[in-house]
Amino acid sequence: MAVLGALSIAPMTGYAVREQIRETLGHFWSESFGQIYPALAEFERLAMIERLDTGDSRSSPFAITDQGTARLRELLAGEPQQPKPRNGLMLRLFFGRQLGPEACRELVLSARAQAESQLAHMQDARNDLAKDTDLDDDAPYILLTISAGEHGATASIAWADEALRAIESLAAQKAQPRPHATFTEERP
Amino acid sequence: MAVLGALSIAPMTGYAVREQIRETLGHFWSESFGQIYPALAEFERLAMIERLDTGDSRSSPFAITDQGTARLRELLAGEPQQPKPRNGLMLRLFFGRQLGPEACRELVLSARAQAESQLAHMQDARNDLAKDTDLDDDAPYILLTISAGEHGATASIAWADEALRAIESLAAQKAQPRPHATFTEERP
DNA sequence: CTCGCCATGTAAAGGGTTACATGATTCT
DNA sequence: AGAATCATGTAACCCTTTACATGGCGAG
Structure with a gap:
């Protein structure tokens, strides 16, 4: 949900997804590379995101597709289950x-x-x-x-x-x- | 830490430990049986807790020992690392x-x-x-x-x-x- | 007698982080 | 040239929950 959400705001690379989540959602959410990259691979396989072909060799950001947006809405609509507290x-x-x-x-x-x-x-x-x-x-x-x-x-x-x-x-x-x-x- | 802490307040069975944590720490902490029983076994092995021999056949609560109290203080003194937020x-x-x-x-x-x-x-x-x-x-x-x-x-x-x-x-x-x-x- | 609660455990599966490996690019 | 950052992945490990198995006991 967080990954699709990030891409729903702007196309970006996996690395940037993590930076964005750290910077803007840091107080509410966190994701590690070990989550993000497999998720991106899976989303691409399901055609929920696609690589943009910029002329730039080193960076090929992902953009969310219509299917991806639909899936994001589905996920967002689900009940938020709060995790077991550990304070x-x-x-x-x-x-x-x-x-x-x-x-x-x-x-x-x-x-x-x-x-x-x-x-x-x-x-x-x-x-x-x-x-x-x-x-x-x-x-x-x-x-x-x-x-x-x-x-x-x-x-x-x-x-x-x-x-x-x-x-x-x-x-x-x-x-x-x-x-x-x-x-x-x-x-x- | 939570288990030793519970036993530091009063001797009780593993089942009761979980009930106590749910009732009194529910908003800040949670433990499942899958955590509690192995922890109790380990603590007993290390002589940090001991079974009390009540006449009661069905319940033999655990009591914390001096070593257990020492260990609890050690654990409490450690830096609290807050888990990655997931809101x-x-x-x-x-x-x-x-x-x-x-x-x-x-x-x-x-x-x-x-x-x-x-x-x-x-x-x-x-x-x-x-x-x-x-x-x-x-x-x-x-x-x-x-x-x-x-x-x-x-x-x-x-x-x-x-x-x-x-x-x-x-x-x-x-x-x-x-x-x-x-x-x-x-x-x- | 049966249902529900007290009580103890265990094994599997899931979710997640950490650490490592690799390489390109940019900055100094 | 060397250091830092961008970028992508993966595998091991850890913690935890879930689900199941088992049995004694008390209440209705």
Whole structure:
């Protein structure tokens, strides 16, 4: 789906397909050469894509055919099955007691930094999209995904800040565990 | 890591490990029997866990040993590598032009419903956690993950609402495409 | 008694990444 | 000339899920 989709935006080589997916879909999707080249071969066999004959010797990009577009629409129309979640950060925090507050703090800080960088990347993408007039037709849809990235990153940052406060109060509590609270309470 | 972590909270059978992971970590992690039982066998071989001898014939839960706890800490301390993202919803929206506004609207609506249900689930988890006094030590850390789930779900809902407005204006624009704009402009 | 759940496993198949091999072209 | 990048592939390996096989036990 990703490969056909990439070719539906512009003809390109397999190498370029991967670059495009990395650059524009990097936060939502990824494909490796081991997937892309066999897929291209299969699609060509099924006449869903065809090699363009440019005068250029070194590059012969693929273009999507009508059959390919039809197949892409079919695939897009299928139910999106979300893969089993595997969030290493959350797994570690869940068992954070074994790790201790300091290590957890590091984890959250690093997650915050990542979210911050994702946010910046999304804003770059927004600017690039505005400039690229070739993408006018796709732009409204691509904007939806950029907006999702922004919302997600912003939420991560807000969560991280909240979590950092919680962890600090946790560490403080541990270092100085309610000095004689029960005793003072018992004093009349 | 997930299996040792589960056993670090309480001794339980392999079956129960899976139930626990599904119920409490479901939004962040998942394991199948095909992973859990071989892992348990290996851990037992390495003396990281041991079978408890309850009088009960049908259930002999595993308990984590000191070596197991040490290994768990080692694993938790490792860098969390986030897996390659695979977000079917975003992939579809990115190529949404091929799908059309209506289908995209359905996708976003369904995502919104999912986020709504996740939010409810997180609030349940919060309540359950407050009740369960066995988890007092782990609770502060578990709360971090619950909070992350809430932030994420809330962000998804906000994004979905924004996206729905964008899609509607897109559909309206398509249905009624600027009637004769260029002609009227050219008239003196 | 039978159905469904608890419980334990295993083998096959699928999906995917990594690493390697190869060569042309372009840049320095 | 040498390094980096573009470009295409492939094979091994790894992780994981799925499906099946098996059996004890409790409830209706």
